[in-house]
């Protein structure tokens with residue numbers, strides 16, 4: 460039986476999951492692919508760290524010497540994270556004819572194109588399924604099952620931490636900061652959660668998905684990013700009352716030869732399939748011109764789901780080694796990402812105003828003069844002479860929306876523009 464020798468960099472959450480999966484399912488995998496997978500060595504940062512290994516025999520494979528790792532392996536699995544060090548190891552592997560599998564979204568979003576070109580140059584494989592949505596095989600779907608379609612749009616709940624926080628706010632009336640504390644206590648948020656809550660993690664993932672779906676490289680700096688830290692319980696309550704829920708979505712659409720790529724909180728109708736994806740779960744909703752709508756759902760992170768994607772990539776690599784039938788960069792187009800201000804969206808606006816006659820007429824007139832048309836208006840409680848007005852607009856040019864907000868802010872009867880959140884609804 461053929462033996463494939465692998466090296467692993469990183470034995471943290473994901474690396475331990477990979478080791479456990481390969482240990483527990485080795486017989487099944489061997490029978491399925493008629494090949495034995497031999498782990499030759501595992502590179503870690505701190506060799507003397509105490510570790511809970513799935514079997515004590517793996518202790519002898521640990522090394523902190525990259526030369527030992529790279530000695531006589533066919534495939535490298537990189538699950539250490541970081542950009543520069545991981546990139547150095549991956550480039551070394553590719554240049555030396557070693558196939559690579561990585562879960563590193565930061566590296567792939569920033570340098571995926573160049574690394575795929577390097578892999579092609581050296582005729583080796585580079586796969587990265589686990590870099591987006593952990594255990595959900597979304598990259599494989601886009602690359603293979605959707606090949607016959609023009610993908611028209613992708614909407615994704617791509618970050619489990621923020622989805623958990625929003626779910627807790629909605630279901631248990633927690634404030635954003637209380638929900639964040641609970642997410643940290645449960646290990647769903649890091650001690651420095653900025654990458655998750657400000658949308659940067661989701662931005663890298665949507666950049667990767669958009670590049671795959673629209674066959675064009677997406678510079679990460681072109682992705683418009685807003686996080687959830689300004690979302691209040693009040694907005695969550697209004698959303699529910701109006702028939703919506705708030706989700707942090709990664710969105711990518713192609714229109715008129717441009718790509719719209721962004722991450723921001725969005726009101727979606729309660730009837731939308733993504734509205735029911737709660738807690739730490741991820742989901743991606745895609746529309747293809749022939750397939751129509753389709754959605755995948757599952758664990759977007761965690762040791763075992765992520766290991767499932769990595770081992771899937773490992774088996775795909777092994778199966779294509781002989782034929783050299785590898786997929787490299789699929790970006791054969793050069794589409795530009797449209798400036799978000801030039802794109803069109805519907806908006807939810809919540810503002811505090813003086814409770815006096817004529818205020819609504821003044822607001823409508825300002826919106827009217829900026830071509831912002833109102834879909835629905837709700838005027839709420841009057842407290843100490845102030846009323847709360849909630850509006851949803853039809854689709855408007857984003858620059859017009861923000862210009863009208865600037866003018867509204869200068870009206871003395873407007874006390875505060877409390878929230879401006881995009882709405883994704885075919886009806887509005």
Ligand SMILES: NC(=O)c1ccc[n+]([C@@H]2O[C@H](COP(=O)([O-])OP(=O)(O)OC[C@H]3O[C@@H](n4cnc5c(N)ncnc54)[C@H](OP(=O)(O)O)[C@@H]3O)[C@@H](O)[C@H]2O)c1
Nearest residue numbers: 469470471472473503504505538539540562563760761765
């Ligand atoms: N966690 C998830 O659910 C998840 C999901 C999808 C993708 N990912 C991606 O998977 C990668 C790994 O994430 P993780 O959560 O498993 O990270 P982690 O728990 O922090 O583990 C990182 C591992 O890398 C090792 N390492 C760090 N720097 C190193 C260096 N310079 N040389 C050699 N080894 C080094 C560490 O060694 P020591 O053990 O000695 O400290 C540790 O074993 C990241 O790219 C992440 O974005 C993670």
